[in-house]
Amino acid sequence: MTENVAQEPVAKIQQTEVSERTLKSRMIRSLRQRPSRAIGLIILLLIVLAAVFAPLITPQAPEDTSLQLRLKPPFWSDESVSPYFLGTDQLGRDIWTRIVYGARISLAIGLLAMLVAGPIGVFFGLISGHRGGIVDATVMRIADAQLSIPSILLAVAIIAVLGRSLLILIVVLGITKWVEYARISRADVLKLKETDFVLASTVVGAKNNRLLFHHILPNVMTPIIVLASFSVAEMILAEATLSFLGLGVPPPTPSWGSMISDGRDYLSNAWWVSTWPGIAVLITVLAINFVGDWLTEVLHPRSIL
Amino acid sequence: MNLRLILIRLVQGFITAFLVFTVVFFIMRLSGDPTLLFLPPDASQEDIERFRSEMGWDQPLVVQYFNYLGDVVQGDFGKSLTYGGSALEIVLERLPATLELTIVAFVLTILIAIPAGLIAAVKPNTLVSRGVMVVALLGQAMPGFWLGVMMILLFSVALGWLPTGGRGGPTHLIMPAIVLGSWGAAKITRLTRAGMLEVLGDDYIRTARSKGLPERLVLIRHALRNALLPILSALGLTVGIMLGGAIVTETVFAWPGVGRLIVQSVLKRDFPVVQVAVVLLAVIFLVSNLVVDILYTVVDPRIRYD
Numbered sequence: 001m002t003e004n005v006a007q008e009p010v011a012k013i014q015q016t017e018v019s020e021r022t023l024k025s026r027m028i029r030s031l032r033q034r035p036s037r038a039i040g041l042i043i044l045l046l047i048v049l050a051a052v053f054a055p056l057i058t059p060q061a062p063e064d065t066s067l068q069l070r071l072k073p074p075f076w077s078d079e080s081v082s083p084y085f086l087g088t089d090q091l092g093r094d095i096w097t098r099i100v101y102g103a104r105i106s107l108a109i110g111l112l113a114m115l116v117a118g119p120i121g122v123f124f125g126l127i128s129g130h131r132g133g134i135v136d137a138t139v140m141r142i143a144d145a146q147l148s149i150p151s152i153l154l155a156v157a158i159i160a161v162l163g164r165s166l167l168i169l170i171v172v173l174g175i176t177k178w179v180e181y182a183r184i185s186r187a188d189v190l191k192l193k194e195t196d197f198v199l200a201s202t203v204v205g206a207k208n209n210r211l212l213f214h215h216i217l218p219n220v221m222t223p224i225i226v227l228a229s230f231s232v233a234e235m236i237l238a239e240a241t242l243s244f245l246g247l248g249v250p251p252p253t254p255s256w257g258s259m260i261s262d263g264r265d266y267l268s269n270a271w272w273v274s275t276w277p278g279i280a281v282l283i284t285v286l287a288i289n290f291v292g293d294w295l296t297e298v299l300h301p302r303s304i305l
Numbered sequence: 306m307n308l309r310l311i312l313i314r315l316v317q318g319f320i321t322a323f324l325v326f327t328v329v330f331f332i333m334r335l336s337g338d339p340t341l342l343f344l345p346p347d348a349s350q351e352d353i354e355r356f357r358s359e360m361g362w363d364q365p366l367v368v369q370y371f372n373y374l375g376d377v378v379q380g381d382f383g384k385s386l387t388y389g390g391s392a393l394e395i396v397l398e399r400l401p402a403t404l405e406l407t408i409v410a411f412v413l414t415i416l417i418a419i420p421a422g423l424i425a426a427v428k429p430n431t432l433v434s435r436g437v438m439v440v441a442l443l444g445q446a447m448p449g450f451w452l453g454v455m456m457i458l459l460f461s462v463a464l465g466w467l468p469t470g471g472r473g474g475p476t477h478l479i480m481p482a483i484v485l486g487s488w489g490a491a492k493i494t495r496l497t498r499a500g501m502l503e504v505l506g507d508d509y510i511r512t513a514r515s516k517g518l519p520e521r522l523v524l525i526r527h528a529l530r531n532a533l534l535p536i537l538s539a540l541g542l543t544v545g546i547m548l549g550g551a552i553v554t555e556t557v558f559a560w561p562g563v564g565r566l567i568v569q570s571v572l573k574r575d576f577p578v579v580q581v582a583v584v585l586l587a588v589i590f591l592v593s594n595l596v597v598d599i600l601y602t603v604v605d606p607r608i609r610y611d
Contacts, residue, residue: 141317141321142324148325148545149329149586150545150546150552151549152552153549153567156567158332158335161333161574237448241449241553244450245553257450260451264454267454267457267458274451274455274458275455278454278455281447281451282446286442286446
């Protein structure tokens with residue numbers, strides 16, 4: 001691959017010095033110009049609120065089953081039963097309730113897995129770019145090796161071996177995504193190393209660690225923030241996929257992926273069981289991607305795009 | 306790209322494949338010794354011990370690793386623990402199905418995504434272009450397996466046009482190929498559009514137009530060729546994502562390929578099969594990236610990789 005090392009270091013430094021005030025006004029202006037971003041932000045906030053206040057907006061607990069209420073259709077059908085307006089699944093559980101509680105799982109896993117992947121990736125990226133030599137070669141070769149295994153495959157293998165639990169899922173998803181963070185922060189360190197202010201602090205005698213974490217790290221944060229926003233969406237999709245394969249959160253905890261999987265056996269008589277949770281994933285991921293687009297525009301991190 | 310650099314690439318690829326091999330070996334053994342999974346519950350302690358030492362599982366992990374490595378060098382990838390036969394043969398048997406699906410999905414992706422991105426860039430603000438972008442946006446946000454389930458619901462259950470799964474004639478291929486290609490197609494469409502929009506404003510395009518070249522020539526010879534670079538590297542990544550996506554897609558459509566074999570073997574802890582299958586997919590991915598790197602120099606002779 002080609003690497004564009006040491007390009008426009010000056011521009012990079014300048015844009016990180018943008019003052020609070022202009023950043024805020026840019027954020028608002030961007031939302032006005034592109035309403036899709038504002039809508040994405042609002043929907044994402046609503047999803048977060050729904051997840052936080054789940055018990056207040058759902059009629060029952062997500063695990064409540066009822067044999068009399070098996071596979072009841074959504075509200076527009078004559079056979080629908082109030083208040084289960086999205087219908088019920090094969091165990092008579094309310095699909096709306098399970099989707100709302102499923103949002104808790106999806107958002108929590110998305111965020112926490114990002115918080116695992118980000119620091120690991122940035123740490124190795126910084127060290128790799130800063131030290132160079134054998135450290136750099138080793139880290140980058142491991143990164144290459146990992147990129148040549150499809151991440152879903154890696155996750156499937158680890159989970160099958162270690163078993164299913166929330167913690168394992170978060171750590172595994174985090175591990176499968178550290179590489180992108182490492183690559184981006186490494187590329188930025190390589191650019192920054194040539195800049196005057198880093199040279200200056202080296203001359204003044206700043207120690208390696210201080211240089212890395214006090215001077216270089218703050219300057220690579222912009223692309224990291226943008227990457228983080230998109231990777232939450234990726235993690236949510238990955239979690240849904242693993243749950244669909246039966247390797248996600250163990251039942252009866254509601255997860256969108258396993259709800260879709262459950263519904264596959266009832267496609268001929270109860271289409272709604274698989275359909276609604278998929279729409280929930282779609283809307284959530286779309287909303288996060290819109291917010292990511294917005295952050296990209298407002299912060300414009302040149303280094304990754 | 307000269308021969309020396311191709312050689313360097315090959316060596317790098319080989320090291321990577323070796324790393325993948327090592328990592329998978331140790332991951333698969335993290336759960337400990339699988340002896341008990343393969344013997345009846347009433348097996349005597351003696352039988353257990355005998356089986357364990359027969360399989361070499363009583364030795365330290367590092368010794369097991371080097372023993373296995375020695376076998377692999379001689380072309381022996383071990384026996385499948387569930388099917389009995391050679392693990393390599395079992396995986397290779399399933400490979401044509403996965404290749405067929407991946408290649409069809411890949412060709413479909415290129416045939417749809419690049420023209421769609423082109424149209425979206427050349428005629429912005431039209432209904433067609435808006436439609437293309439909305440579909441691309443949805444394609445990237447949709448879980449592939451859900452798209453598969455929804456297609457089965459519509460085309461198999463409701464309309465009865467297509468079979469729900471399995472491998473057979475072209476009708477069996479339609480849905481799995483679309484599902485497998487959807488994410489990549491969405492990504493490539495967006496990239497093509499963005500690349501074209503950037504290039505179309507450049508001076509040499511104005512020059513090409515002002516010397517009276519037909520618009521089609523300007524777009525394809527001048528603009529698309531320059532917009533193609535980021536698309537090419539994304540195509541390389543798309544192959545990797547498709548190979549991973551095959552795991553999910555093959556599971557949804559009961560497609561008898563390597564992806565489904567991996568899921569089944571992981572669940573049965575059939576180490577040798579998982580080992581071979583994962584390394585094989587990694588090698589395919591590495592080779593396709595090498596091809597992309599070489600294509601790079603064809604599309605853009607400026608790149609020399611020194």
